[in-house]
Amino acid sequence: MGMFCFWKSPSVGSTICSVLTYTVTLHFNFLLSDFPNCSSSKFSSSGLNSFSKMSQKVDWAKYVAETEQNITNKLNTVEISSSEEEKKEKVKENDENAPEQFSPAEASLLAKIIRKGLVENKNSIEVQRKDPKSPLYSIKSFEALNLAPNLLKGVLWNGVQCTLKIQETALPTLLADPPQNLIAQSQSGTGKTAAFVLAMLSRVDVTQNYPQVLCLSPTYELAVQTGEVAAHMAKFCPEIEMKFAVRGEEVPRGTKLTEHIIIGTPGKVLDWSKFRVFDLKKIKVFVLDEADVMIAQEGHQDQCIKILKNLSTSCQMMFFSATYGQEVMEFVEHIVKNPIIVRLKREEASLDNIKQYCVRCSNHQEKYSAVTNIYGTVGVGQAIIFCHTRRTAAWLAERMTKDGHAVAVISGDLTVEQLISVLDRFREGREKVLITTNVLARGIDVDQVTIVVNFDLPVDTSGKADCETYLHRIGRTGRFGKVGIAINVVDSEEAMNVCKTIEKHFNKKIHYLDAEDSDEIEKIGN
Numbered sequence: 205m206g207m208f209c210f211w212k213s214p215s216v217g218s219t220i221c222s223v224l225t226y227t228v229t230l231h232f233n234f235l236l237s238d239f240p241n242c243s244s245s246k247f248s249s250s251g252l253n254s255f256s257k258m259s260q261k262v263d264w265a266k267y268v269a270e271t272e273q274n275i276t277n278k279l280n281t282v283e284i285s286s287s288e289e290e291k292k293e294k295v296k297e298n299d300e301n302a303p304e305q306f307s308p309a310e311a312s313l314l315a316k317i318i319r320k321g322l323v324e325n326k327n328s329i330e331v332q333r334k335d336p337k338s339p340l341y342s343i344k345s346f347e348a349l350n351l352a353p354n355l356l357k358g359v360l361w362n363g364v365q366c367t368l369k370i371q372e373t374a375l376p377t378l379l380a381d382p383p384q385n386l387i388a389q390s391q392s393g394t395g396k397t398a399a400f401v402l403a404m405l406s407r408v409d410v411t412q413n414y415p416q417v418l419c420l421s422p423t424y425e426l427a428v429q430t431g432e433v434a435a436h437m438a439k440f441c442p443e444i445e446m447k448f449a450v451r452g453e454e455v456p457r458g459t460k461l462t463e464h465i466i467i468g469t470p471g472k473v474l475d476w477s478k479f480r481v482f483d484l485k486k487i488k489v490f491v492l493d494e495a496d497v498m499i500a501q502e503g504h505q506d507q508c509i510k511i512l513k514n515l516s517t518s519c520q521m522m523f524f525s526a527t528y529g530q531e532v533m534e535f536v537e538h539i540v541k542n543p544i545i546v547r548l549k550r551e552e553a554s555l556d557n558i559k560q561y562c563v564r565c566s567n568h569q570e571k572y573s574a575v576t577n578i579y580g581t582v583g584v585g586q587a588i589i590f591c592h593t594r595r596t597a598a599w600l601a602e603r604m605t606k607d608g609h610a611v612a613v614i615s616g617d618l619t620v621e622q623l624i625s626v627l628d629r630f631r632e633g634r635e636k637v638l639i640t641t642n643v644l645a646r647g648i649d650v651d652q653v654t655i656v657v658n659f660d661l662p663v664d665t666s667g668k669a670d671c672e673t674y675l676h677r678i679g680r681t682g683r684f685g686k687v688g689i690a691i692n693v694v695d696s697e698e699a700m701n702v703c704k705t706i707e708k709h710f711n712k713k714i715h716y717l718d719a720e721d722s723d724e725i726e727k728i729g730n
């Protein structure tokens with residue numbers, strides 16, 4: 205969350221909290237109080253903490269079905285035990301022993317939370333035009349966009365000066381007259397949200413009191429994040445009104461919305477359009493954020509199609525995503541007529557500056573000794589240790605703390621506030637070792653980390669080597685010309701095979717290291 209996002213509003217926490225309490229179904233504790241800034245005066249949220257009969261029915265049915273399914277899945281693996289308490293204990297235990305996995309929408313939200321500010325990308329923009337007659341401009345500053353003065357003030361008030369790469373090409377297209385459709389791809393943290401939010405705000409005609417701009421996000425939490433950016437950027441435009449269309453938001457039947465912008469999730473937006481709370485035909489700008497997550501997510505694709513079918517043919521389409529799988533791209537190109545397609549190629553992590561090692565052990569205890577031995581010998585800078593399950597992470601943290609190490613732990617059972625606080629402390633260097641599960645598989649950016657330890661090697665759900673996650677985990681150490689160290693702890697034949705697969709995949713030697721040989725260990729730090 206960056207400079208546009210944080211906007212303190214003391215009254216919000218409790219309102220928000222009442223909504224998300226109903227929406228938490230997955231691993232992460234996303235309480236609404238974790239978004240202390242999400243409700244702003246720009247957002248009319250009269251119904252945020254109460255449910256209308258109709259929406260209660262719709263949302264509760266879905267909520268109950270999801271929850272039942274989750275519980276059934278868990279209980280299927282639990283033996284029948286004599287008391288409720290024992291059963292609950294088993295479910296909890298099961299959670300702790302299961303590898304931490306996150307859905308694409310959760311991973312996307314995590315990446316935003318974990319990331320600090322914008323992500324640098326030195327690649328240049330690729331542009332594709334279906335219609336060669338569409339004019340194409342590029343700008344270097346927000347001033348060149350001829351924005352309304354108060355909107356420009358809202359963009360610049362936090363010290364933002366020049367446009368980012370994706371914004372240079374996307375913004376003139378998004379603001380062009382006649383409007384042009386755009387499909388944009390650029391990795392997380394490169395300025396997409398800021399670009400489309402600015403376009404949304406600048407397209408509003410405040411003399412018309414009905415929804416003119418619709419922005420869809422895959423989840424409640426992601427919609428809230430976009431809303432925060434919008435509220436922040438529209439700080440000096442009090443006349444622009446916005447509304448969240450998310451679970452828990454209530455609009456009495458017969459109401460006609462007067463807000464200019466709706467930011468929401470597909471299910472709620474569809475409900476509201478069915479009940480004629482607003483008219484999809486009057487929407488002149490449609491934004492699909494996280495297009496890949498949205499279209500890949502079961503149920504969302506159908507809902508999106510239903511919404512898209514009801515938009516007017518002159519509605520401007522803006523599709524944004526960090527990635528577009530081939531199928532998603534085909535789908536999107538089918539829907540968006542004559543788009544300009546802009547792509548900023550992902551800046552990949554690399555293993556060039558990283559010395560990789562593999563340590564053989566036969567059990568947890570040996571793994572522990574190896575890690576503390578190596579860290580104790582090399583121990584300058586900070587270390588991140590990746591574990592497969594919450595249980596291992598907790599066990600390791602306890603052992604290391606007992607032995608006098610300053611250790612922080614991150615796993616999927618933290619609230620967003622706790623996660624941010626632990627990461628901030630680690631970034632400040634207050635703890636030297638960070639133990640984590642897959643929560644931090646990608647997105648983490650801590651410059652002073654010199655050692656990454658894979659206490660458990662990254663594998664996919666079928667136990668095969670997950671090379672992409674490996675690259676994300678260790679590719680952050682050897683940056684800015686520094687040398688990083690990656691230690692892979694291997695305790696079985698399977699783990700050794702995973703290690704060999706990774707070595708072959710990247711064609712980079714993973715050296716064998718004897719964790720008992722302190723001379724050898726000393727050498728790796730030089």
Ligand SMILES: Nc1ncnc2c1ncn2[C@@H]1O[C@H](COP(=O)(O)OP(=O)(O)OP(=O)(O)O)[C@@H](O)[C@H]1O
Nearest residue numbers: 206207208321322367368392393394395396397398
């Ligand atoms: N022109 C700019 N100059 C400086 N900072 C910017 C600029 N535009 C956006 N930012 C900041 O960069 C960070 C990332 O921007 P933004 O959230 O728009 O990226 P994103 O590509 O939408 O990321 P995600 O896909 O995770 O949502 C934010 O902190 C934002 O405030």
